Amino acid sequence: xxxxxxxxxxxxxxxxxxxxxxxxxxxxxxxxxxxxxxxxxxxxxxxxxxxxxxxxxxxxxxxxxxxxxxxxxxxxxxxxxxxxxxxxxxxxxxxxxxxxxxxxxxxxxxxxxxxxxxxxxxxxxxxxxxxxxxxxxxxxxxxxxxxxxxxxxxxxxxxxxxxxxxxxxxxxxxxxxxxxxxxxxxxxxxxxxxxxxxxxxxxxxxxxxxxxxxxxxxxxxxxxxxxxxxxxxxxxxxxxxxxxxxxxxxxxxxxxxxxxxxxxxxxxxxxxxxxxxxxxxxxxxxxxxxxxxxxxxxxxxxxxxxxxxxxxxxxxxxxxxxxxxxxxxxxxxxxxxxxxxxxxxxxxxxxxxxxxxxxxxxxxxxxxxxxxxxxxxxxxxxxxxxxxxxxxxxxxxxxxxxxxxxxxxxxxxxxxxxxxxxxxxxxxxxxxxxxxxxxxxxxxxxxxxxxxxxxxxxxxxxxxxxxxxxxxxxxxxxxxxxxxxxxxxxxxxxxxxxxxxxxxxxxxxxxxxxxxxxxxxxxxxxxxxxxxxxxxxxxxxxxxxxxxxxxxxxxxxxxxxxxxxxxxxxxxxxxxxxxxxxxxxxxxxxxxxxxxxxxxxxxxxxxxxxxxxxxxxxxxxxxxxxxxxxx
Numbered sequence: 001x002x003x004x005x006x007x008x009x010x011x012x013x014x015x016x017x018x019x020x021x022x023x024x025x026x027x028x029x030x031x032x033x034x035x036x037x038x039x040x041x042x043x044x045x046x047x048x049x050x051x052x053x054x055x056x057x058x059x060x061x062x063x064x065x066x067x068x069x070x071x072x073x074x075x076x077x078x079x080x081x082x083x084x085x086x087x088x089x090x091x092x093x094x095x096x097x098x099x100x101x102x103x104x105x106x107x108x109x110x111x112x113x114x115x116x117x118x119x120x121x122x123x124x125x126x127x128x129x130x131x132x133x134x135x136x137x138x139x140x141x142x143x144x145x146x147x148x149x150x151x152x153x154x155x156x157x158x159x160x161x162x163x164x165x166x167x168x169x170x171x172x173x174x175x176x177x178x179x180x181x182x183x184x185x186x187x188x189x190x191x192x193x194x195x196x197x198x199x200x201x202x203x204x205x206x207x208x209x210x211x212x213x214x215x216x217x218x219x220x221x222x223x224x225x226x227x228x229x230x231x232x233x234x235x236x237x238x239x240x241x242x243x244x245x246x247x248x249x250x251x252x253x254x255x256x257x258x259x260x261x262x263x264x265x266x267x268x269x270x271x272x273x274x275x276x277x278x279x280x281x282x283x284x285x286x287x288x289x290x291x292x293x294x295x296x297x298x299x300x301x302x303x304x305x306x307x308x309x310x311x312x313x314x315x316x317x318x319x320x321x322x323x324x325x326x327x328x329x330x331x332x333x334x335x336x337x338x339x340x341x342x343x344x345x346x347x348x349x350x351x352x353x354x355x356x357x358x359x360x361x362x363x364x365x366x367x368x369x370x371x372x373x374x375x376x377x378x379x380x381x382x383x384x385x386x387x388x389x390x391x392x393x394x395x396x397x398x399x400x401x402x403x404x405x406x407x408x409x410x411x412x413x414x415x416x417x418x419x420x421x422x423x424x425x426x427x428x429x430x431x432x433x434x435x436x437x438x439x440x441x442x443x444x445x446x447x448x449x450x451x452x453x454x455x456x457x458x459x460x461x462x463x464x465x466x467x468x469x470x471x472x473x474x475x476x477x478x479x480x481x482x483x484x485x486x487x488x489x490x491x492x493x494x495x496x497x498x499x500x501x502x503x504x505x506x507x508x509x510x511x512x513x514x515x516x517x518x519x520x521x522x523x524x525x526x527x528x529x530x531x532x533x534x535x536x537x538x539x540x541x542x543x544x545x546x547x548x549x550x551x552x553x554x555x556x557x558x559x560x561x562x563x564x565x566x567x568x569x570x571x572x573x574x575x576x577x578x579x580x581x582x583x584x585x586x587x588x589x590x591x592x593x594x595x596x597x598x599x600x601x602x603x604x605x606x607x608x609x610x611x612x613x614x615x616x617x618x619x620x621x622x623x624x625x626x627x628x629x630x631x
Contacts, residue, residue, distance in 0.1 A: 040120060040131035048137045051112050054081065054300055058104040059120045059131050070103070073118035077138075078107040081298075108300060109138040169236035172197050172265050174243075176258075176303040184311050186326040186357060187420040188390055189248045190220075193261050193303060196231070196238040200268040202296055206243060208262035210303075214252060216357060220245035220385050247390050249357045250310040258306035266296050319416040319427050321365055326418045327356020331364075333413050333430035341440030346400045348433070350413060353393040358383050361394045367411045371404040372435075408435040515561040522558035523626045526551060530619055537611050544611060545600035549593060552618050556589070559629060581628060585621075592617055 045056045059072075072084060083105030109115060115138055120131040173196040180189050195204060228240040243263060250256055313326070332351045340346050352361055358381050368374045375398065383392040402408055410433035418425050480486055529551035536544045553572075557564050560575045576586050595614055599606050 040122065040129045042117070042120060042131040042134055044117075044134055044136060046136075047134075048139065049109060050139050051109055051302070053108070054298055055107050055109070055136070056104055057083075057107055057117060057134070058102055060100055060102045061122060061129070062100040070120060070122040072103070072120050075105070075107060075117065077111055077115040078109055078117075081106040081108060083107075106298075109136070112138050112140045114138070169198060169234050170301075171199055171267055171269075172201075172263070172299055172301045173233065173238070174261060174263050174301045174303040176261065176306055178306055178308075181307070182309045182311065183250060184326060184418065184420045185253050185313055186249050186251065186324060186360070188327070188356065189250070189308065190388065191246050191248060191258070191306065192242060193244040194228070195241050195243050195263055195265075195301075196233060197241075197265065197267070198236055198238055201265050202268055203266040204241075204243070205264055206261065207264040207300065210259040210261050210306075212248065212258060214250060214256045215258070216249040216251060216360065218247045218249075218383075218385065218390055220247060220388060245388075247385075248308075249360075250308060253310045253312035256308045256310055258308070260302040260305055262300060262302050264298060264300050267299050268294055268296050270294065313418055314423075317425050319414075319425055321414045321427065322416040322418070322425060323362040325356065325361055325416070326420055327354055328419055328421065329354030329356065329415070329417050329428065331413070331415050331428040331430065333433070335410070335433045335435065338434065339436045339438070340402060341438045342402055342405055343440050344401070346402065346435065348398040348400055348410075350396040350398075350415075351393055352395075352415060353391075355389055355391040356417070358390065358392045358394050363396055364413055364415045366398075366413050368400065369408055369410065371402060371406075372408060372410075373401040373403060375399040375401075402435065402437040405437045405439040408437055409433070410435065518558040518561060522555055523622070525558065526555035526622050529554065530615070530622070534615060537608065537615070541600055541606050545596045548614065548618060549596045549600070552592065552596075552622070555622055555625075559625065579629060581625070585624065585628070588617075588621060589625075592621060 039062045040059060041062070042057070042059045044058075049055050057075075059070075061070075084103040085105070086101065086103055088101045089099065103120075115136050117134045117136070119133050122129055175194045175196065177192045177194065178189060179191070180187075183189055197204075222242065222245060226242040228242065230237055230239055232238070244261065248258065313324075329352055332349075332353075334349045336347055336349075348366075350364055350366075352364075361381075363377065363379070377396040377398045379394070379396055381392060381394040383390065412432050413430045414427055416425060416427045529547075533544065533547045533551050536547055554564060556562070556572050556576070560572060560579075562572060562575065573586055573590060576589065577583070592614065599610070599614075
């Protein structure tokens with residue numbers, strides 16, 4: 001029995017190919033110090049930052065290329081801009097083999113104080129490993145950076161927040177300039193947000209709009225040239241651009257606050273290079289600062305909150321007709337025509353023009369005599385924002401129907417408002433309106449008050465008049481039986497059966513010719529997939545761009561009869577060129593696929609407008625390919 005076991009072991013060993021044995025023994029000889037150390041290490045690039053600045057948090061797992069079931073922290077108190085971003089590293093130096101996998105996040109702290117990021121746990125090499133928790137100090141934007149603290153802090157930018165600069169002048173500052181800090185309720189306040197920058201900006205955008213609870217807000221048009229002359233702030237030269245202009249109308253008295261405006265910028269700056277031991281002559285060549293001297297970093301900055309003291313409107317001298325309007329206004333009242341017959345219509349127009357919250361102007365109170373019937377007004381407004389203030393007009397148009405003849409008199413129309421400049425109430429009053437009404441035909445004045453509004457409406461559907469033409473009468477004895485429609489309906493089953501037979505034959509031919517079947521169904525399949533992608537525009541970039549690439553690459557694979565996995569490969573581009581497709585179209589196809597992959601895996605800007613443009617480019621290219629390949 002023992003001899004038999006040994007003989008079987010030898011036979012198994014001798015059957016192992018010599019090449020495999022050589023590789024195994026060479027591995028033990030070349031890498032005697034090989035080991036798989038298990039460790040999780042968490043790091044942040046800065047332990048002290050300002051509120052609103054971006055910080056990178058990373059977890060590195062050393063000793064294995066893949067960790068099972070990693071459990072990441074919740075990042076309470078932070079807003080996650082991107083992550084987890086995964087990267088792996090494997091190297092051999094002097095016989096020492098090492099490998100690691102790294103997860104990273106870009107975070108923005110949301111509140112001031114001490115924030116703790118909990119540990120990350122993962123199953124590594126059959127064991128549970130845990131990283132160290134990290135505590136960060138988040139400073140207010142007006143707090144000076146402590147010595148050795150944040151590397152991209154800064155000082156308060158007057159009326160705005162800042163980012164960058166390492167304790168000196170910040171790279172970017174956001175300022176909110178307010179026309180007034182103390183106003184009356186419903187008095188307009190103009191706010192201009194400006195971005196100050198010391199370094200080149202490749203991109204900037206408003207990443208978070210302020211909440212305007214307690215205000216009625218109106219956006220003002222931006223100037224065509226929003227770049228302003230450079231200014232000196234805290235001893236440093238800054239470029240200045242206007243990023244937003246709004247007018248706020250506080251609706252209630254009290255202390256009101258407008259939240260900060262957040263702006264995200266891509267700042268181009270000199271790369272801080274450190275020479276390290278290189279593994280390749282090519283690394284030495286391309287790491288030279290001459291080829292890679294600039295880098296782009298993303299920074300965020302906040303404006304300071306806007307605090308307004310809103311005073312209540314005075315009660316002294318307030319007119320009875322006052323309904324809450326604040327501003328400077330004038331009024332025009334017209335009545336046309338001034339001579340009319342009973343049961344005919346006359347138009348009363350009230351136009352209020354001026355500066356203020358035009359949309360919230362209430363309907364003026366008018367006293368119409370009982371002998372004149374009044375309909376609800378037609379209301380329209382026109383607002384002009386080009387001058388930098390909210391101004392315009394609001395029109396009220398009434399339809400009046402006099403029922404009794406005689407001289408009718410409409411009392412003056414009154415409109416009251418509060419002027420915040422003069423700090424007093426004003427009442428606009430029109431002249432009395434006179435209307436001369438003559439007796440018209442139809443309804444008598446003695447029964448006028450019993451007439452309803454239906455008397456002035458067209459009632460052409462109430463009476464069925466006697467028809468003077470015969471229309472399409474049929475002679476007696478002529479029916480449907482025996483007509484062409486009758487025989488057509490009778491033969492329709494045979495016709496439908498023939499169509500079904502031809503359709504089945506076509507399907508059988510397509511099933512026997514798979515390339516032809518894929519080609520004929522490619523466009524319909526692609527359009528269905530495109531519509532499904534369009535429904536995922538609001539989901540994450542990984543889902544949206546992944547589905548878009550899959551749909552477009554699948555169409556290319558069906559058209560060219562290639563495997564699904566090769567839909568966006570180099571072989572696909574070569575096959576397209578062989579079909580006679582122009583180089584311009586092939587380049588556009590490659591650009592669409594590259595743009596989708598870049599937006600899916602990179603952490604660059606990804607807006608709804610970018611997604612819609614790429615969707616339309618993909619659809620247009622599918623339609624063009626369908627036309628070019630068929631011709």
